[in-house]
Amino acid sequence: MRIAAPSVRTRLSLWHAGVLAIVICFFSAGTLLFVRARLYRALDEQIGQDLATIEKVYREETGDLGELDHRMGMTLFEVAEGQTVIYRTASWPPPATRPYRTRTSVDATHRISVARDETAVRQTLWTLAVVFAAGIPCALGLAMAGGYLLAGRVLAPVGAMAETARRITAESLSARLPVDNPRDEFGRLAGVFNETLSRLEAAFEQLRRFTADASHELRTPLTGIRSMGEVALQRSLTLQEYREVVASMLEEVDRLTRLVENLLLLTRAEAGRIPLTRTVVDLCELVVSVADSLRVLAEDKDQELTVQPLAPVTARCDASILRLGVTNLVYNAIKYTPNKGVIRVTATRSPAGEAVIEVQDTGPGIPTAHRERIFERFYRLDSARSRETGGIGLGLAIARWAVEANGGRIELESEEARGSLFRIVLPSS
């Protein structure tokens, strides 16, 4: 069985306490060693002094060793010459019941040994050790409690954020996390989270609009088919009239089919399920062939459709997908430009080495307010008019996909009442 990972707060306090414990232990051990060394050195110095005094007294006035003994009190000593003991204090050798520190000075003729009781030193060290042993756990306990409280306070915004975030669903995407201080770590986290929420909200909004638009676009022909069928069955019609009804129904079916195909294409494209076959394509050739295929439409409206210049411009792309995009742009240009207008299509290489296709018309232009959204699915400048002209509002969305799938970008320059310029920019091959 695995133990569940403790909370961040607990882990923080534990880490904090652990590091503190190591630091305190090292510090205490160091202190003990240092104090011990100091105490023993002091003791050793005293013993050394004793030794010197005894030696001095012994050399100068042997007889006074007894008095010295008396004066020195706690210090035990023995002075011997060869095997002969000259003087030894009453309790020599030092009793084994108490710890003594002994030092002996030996030269050719005699030997002086001094012993001092080190109980006091040991007691001091022991006391210190006991103080440490009792104090460290207490200090650690306090530190842990403090750390736990502190971590709790520091982490409180994270908990609040989590709680707020949990309440945000697809329905309440407009809610945002509170940002106390946008410059600290949590503030930045909340900021990033809020940005993500904004993008998500925009995406959801677009999806919602798309769903509404799509269902509207799908329902319109369905309603047509249904009502035509119902009305036709209510009355007795002549064969010719029935033919008319069925034909209109088929026209609506056609529109529905085209709509579904376009939608499927876009959906697949968005899911990245349309494989691209990239080859080196001469854009000039492509543009000429697109213009030629649509030329009859321009001629029908007395428009002038020109392609220039005719020098090869190559780019690495999927020819059929790019062709679809360019076709949509030229088709739109012809559709929205009034009779006798001019449509100019060019394929050139920019100074930066990018391949550029431009489709310029002398149509009504696109008002600034619409320019951002014109590439969105089903977005129309004037829905009533567009539906009459038979569009389904997906041409530019498909054009944008066709260009972006090929690694390029699509730009729009437009002046109201003067015309529009759609520019496809593809990376150099």
Place this chain on the structure above:
Amino acid sequence: MRRTMRVLVVEDEKKVAKALREGLEAEHYDVRVASSGEEGFFLVNHEAFDCVVLDLMLPQRDGLEVLTTLRKRGLQTPVLILTAKDTIDDRVRGLDSGADDYLVKPFAIPELLARIRALLRRGRSDQILKLQQDDLEMDLMTRKVTRGGQTLELTVKEFEVLEYLLRHLGHVVSREMLTRDVWRIAARATPFDNVIDVTIARLRRKIDDPFETKLLHTVRGVGFVLRRDRG
């Protein structure tokens, strides 16, 4: 008169099956309908057909599975599959399983008929040098079109459309067929219907307007047809 061609339709959707049967019978085919893969499999094994129209999404037994088994048994009959899936993978899988052609739903009956005609024509030498309807004549070698002895000046596309219509003489040709076969554009999302309408209008102006008998007719909601009678 050749014998009646027998076509087996394997389709579980009743309405579609009925429409297919009626559409094919109107073209004088002898039609059998199977509503499941099992039934289709049984019929193919017990009767002789000239062509099989096979839906891929079938209850009990998947269309591809039926097809694979039939081909393994050495069945040579041309098979046209109907599918609602139109990704390249699906098409490749269908053709790899032994299908001779495929059609994506929703399809137009005129197109299905044209495909079946093409499948049945397969293998026969088809070296036509001249196409003709009434006094309208097309010479495929010199690429000259005349009506009533009068030469007509057609553009390349107009010529190709007329050739296509003449090759499908008496049969309706849909806009989709023209887009794909004459303009050779595979992407179904390409906005080409207007181009076709304008081209047809111009063609009509050249081949029909100056003459008494109209040959090129629009079948509203379906497509175009070249024939003598009313539209």
